[in-house]
Amino acid sequence: MVNFTTPSLLTSFLENLFHFKHHLQDFLYLDPETIETKLAAEQEEIKNLGHKDFNR
Secondary structure (H helix, E strand, O other), X not given: OOOOOOOHHHXXXXXXXXXXXXXXXXXXXXXXXXXXXXXHHHHHHXXXXXXXXXXX
């Protein structure tokens, strides 16, 4: 089995890969409370879309 070392350039990225909310916050320049509010609203909208279009 071959082991490869991770380039230092990617180390930080790989350690924080699944911090989705933090990445959104940085990308969109929003505070954590706004991110939480927007994600909750969009999640509810997606749930409602599914109920409207797929429960016939």
